Amino acid sequence: MRAAEVVPGEPDESRVVDRPEPEAAGDLLVEGLLAGVCGTDVEIVRDGFGTLPPGRDRMVPFHESLGRVISSPTPDFAPGDLVVGVVRRPDPEPCPACAVDAWDFCRNGRYTERGIKELDGYGAQRWTVPPKFAIALDAGLGDAGVLTEPASVVAKAWAQAEAAAARTHLPVRTALITGAGPIGLLAALLGVQRGLDVHVVDRVTDGRKPDLVTALGATYHPDVDRVGVDVDVAVECTGVAPLVWECARRASVTVLAGIAGEHDPVPLDPHVFDEVVLGNKALVGTVNAGLPDYRAAADALADAPAAWLNGLITRRVPLERFTEAFEKGEDDVKVVVDLA
Template structure:
């Protein structure tokens, strides 16, 4: 079997290797079909983010997965089932969160993550996974099943938003999504599926993004000032500090789902701070996802328009040239590595 392999912080060391993957007792054996590429993968390869498995100097990348079951130790899965693998694993202690299966809220940082932290990812032609960390997908999804992991991230964001809005007695009718990358577009999808009036803001004026938003029945803007009035919920997907403050200023509940990557201080407008206090506004962060979020994501994708989902996958790169997937092109939305 062939596998991608990278050394964090050394792009020149990226390569394809032969890797034997044998069946493991109690685990599914899966044929890898696609691996999705996201900014985290770029940070691993180019910036040295992440941690290789113990005793190794390289890691198999990619945490967004789609595969087909070859064999299963449990009747819950059958050969031919489409599956996606969960990314995070609980820490060994476990902490109070991991002890109840909420590993996405791990409190001591000793969790592991496939393709990111101490575990090989899904960038290989065969992989194994324990059944509890596999999500069976609607077979009609086809290649769009590779969107399960990013959809799980926004499913968690919407769950957190709904919980905080409920505590604040906010009837959620309107939503603002900043950023029209895969996370932002999937956040918009889930917002529309909830029956909300959704506004998406992104600086790109042409290409596939405006059409994808419009096809959802949401409204696309290149200027936040064109979004009318305040909103009930904002899902901030860019990490761009000025947009973060704009979301906090305008939304009753803001969920931060994007990392800034910036280190220069950004002045805080006192009116934003005062608005948080006087308006009982809520700001929460979210990262990764738990098993309920994956299941909700799989259900949301199964209800979505298949042509719309297919429109998110804008570029496919063969495994032998997987490093090309890390170079962003102007019209990219979701780039995938074809493992077959």
């Protein structure tokens, strides 16, 4: 079979190779269909983020998966089923969170992650996954099933937002989403599915992003200052400091789903903290996802308009040229690698 291989921090070492067929040994054997590409994959290849599997000098990339079951050791999955693989695995200790299958909240950092930390990813024409870490998808999702992993991150963000809102008896009616990338658009989708008045902010003024937001029935704004409604919940997907503080100022609950990365520091108005304290507001960070979030994501995607979901996949790159997926196009939303 063919598989992508990368060396963290050495983009010139990226290649496609022949690898032995995987042995299932009690796992699902899966035909890889698509792998989604996100900023984490670019950081691994270009900046050296991530950790190689022990004793290895290369790894198979990509943590966003979509495959079709070839064989299964359990009746919970059947040949032909569409599946995705969970990214994170619990630590061997385990910590209190991993002990209850909440490995997305791992407390000691000894978790592993497919395609990121010490485990090969899903960028191969065949891969295996333990049944516990596989999520069955609605057959009608087709290629849009590759959006399950980013949607799971969003499902977790909404679960965290609703838990924080419940502690202050806040009826959630309006939502502000900052950033109209895949995470922001999926956050908007789940907000609309909750019956909320959703407002999405992104600096892009034309192209497919505004159209995708409008098609959901949400409102698109090229500037946060144009959002003229009271905000109950904000999901901040950019990591851009001014937007973080603006969300904290406006919303009763803000979920931080974006990473700042390398940005110049910006002045902080200390009154933001006064507003957080005096308003009993909540700022919650979230990353990764657990099994309930994957299942919620699969359900949300199954209930979404198929044409809208497929509109998020803006470019397909063949496996043999997978490095082209790391070059972001002007109108890209979600780029995928076609493993076939």
